[in-house]
Amino acid sequence: MAAGVAADPIAAGLASFGGVGRRLERKGEVGGVVVYDDYGHHPTAIRMTLEAIRQREPGRRIWAVYEPLTYHRTAALLDEFAGALAEADAVAIADIWAGRDPDTTVASAAGLAEAVSRRAPGIEVAAPGSVEATATWLAGEVRRGDAVLVMGGGRSYRIGELLLEALERR
Numbered sequence: 001m002a003a004g005v006a007a008d009p010i011a012a013g014l015a016s017f018g019g020v021g022r023r024l025e026r027k028g029e030v031g032g033v034v035v036y037d038d039y040g041h042h043p044t045a046i047r048m049t050l051e052a053i054r055q056r057e058p059g060r061r062i063w064a065v066y067e068p069l070t071y072h073r074t075a076a077l078l079d080e081f082a083g084a085l086a087e088a089d090a091v092a093i094a095d096i097w098a099g100r101d102p103d104t105t106v107a108s109a110a111g112l113a114e115a116v117s118r119r120a121p122g123i124e125v126a127a128p129g130s131v132e133a134t135a136t137w138l139a140g141e142v143r144r145g146d147a148v149l150v151m152g153g154g155r156s157y158r159i160g161e162l163l164l165e166a167l168e169r170r
Contacts, residue, residue: 023038051087059145063146067095067096068112069099090124092134092141094131094134132158135166139166
């Protein structure tokens, strides 16, 4: 309104706004499994996005599917990542995306999965492997009523796409 736009076009624009890509972006639903994609790649973003998905999808089992960004970042924030991911009902951690990180020995997806399991021993936690392997594994684990929240940078967006394709074939 400060720019001289009338209230009605502003309201219509807001009503039709579909959201921002890779920020709790609903990618689709197949067989009662809804899949979201989010760029969240640090503990605070993961925690807040999980909170938001619980509000958006009440009553659903929430999967946190995460592709960590860089080995050193994962090692440095391992405890914080584990705490944030442990707030989900089930967790899948894809292989770490190295980026420019040359030292791949300081952390692993399996190590992060173990840390999540220690935080939340009652939930399913796995580190299935690559982005592709994670999507394939998830297709065999998710069930009607689940909400899958895929997070990370790198190639994590492919997990949701591949999962939806696999669910369509199932």
